[in-house]
Amino acid sequence: MTTTTAFKPGRLIFPALMLVVGGGWQAFTGIAAISHGGYFVAPAGYAFELNIAAWGWVHLIVGVFAMAVGIALFSGRPAVRLLALILASASLIANFLWLPIEPGWSIAVIGLDVIVIWALATAGGDRA
Template sequence: MASTSSGPSVAPAAPSSTHHPFRIGGTAFAAVLMIFGGVMAILEGIAAIAKNDVFLATRDYLFRFNLTGWGWIHLALGILIVVAGCALFTGAAWARVVGIVLAGLSALANFLWLPHYPLWSLVLIAIDVFIIWALCANPYQGQEKEGV
């Protein structure tokens, strides 16, 4: 004999990716790092614009750039990164994509900034890598969804 159930069969719901604590924590981590890294880039830009003698300019480096021009680039990029970091707290999907793109541009700009301030550049590159990792990480990778 087969038994029948009288109520509707409900499969357990898959956890929502927007409310999962690891997803929220990773996004918040990226947002805080973006705001911190953006403020550091703003300070770097202001220092390069205000006083060109603060930074070391090596002669035998493969690429050379004007410090004042790079100061404006870092200042603008830093402002954009801070704004995108604040937008990440709202949970906007576009902010994740913009954050990844801006963190990549910041890492590239800081790589080119290595001859002028190596330690600061390496710290900001590391922060940008962590931002990209935190925004791209998927806590459900490799797990089955939809009640399986």
């Protein structure tokens, strides 16, 4: 006997909202790094030596895309789910690289990204 699990679009509401919230946080971090770069200090000898403004642009772009994909995720389309997984993973990596510069904020967004990835990966779908 085979069972199929029907896809429930309601399971995407939580990761969509969290992607929008996490993208907003990341965009605010990017704006802060671009406009007030003196607030953030990169540690000496940091392996990924981009200036703070460049990191700000990275965070702003990833954040804006995350918010847009989070809003599009409400449609429930499989392609958007895949794009959301890729974007949440990119956000996780960007915040991991930002960790020495702003640890508290990075850990919060990394945690949110992990929750989004888990929620998207376990949202269900057609299974044989």
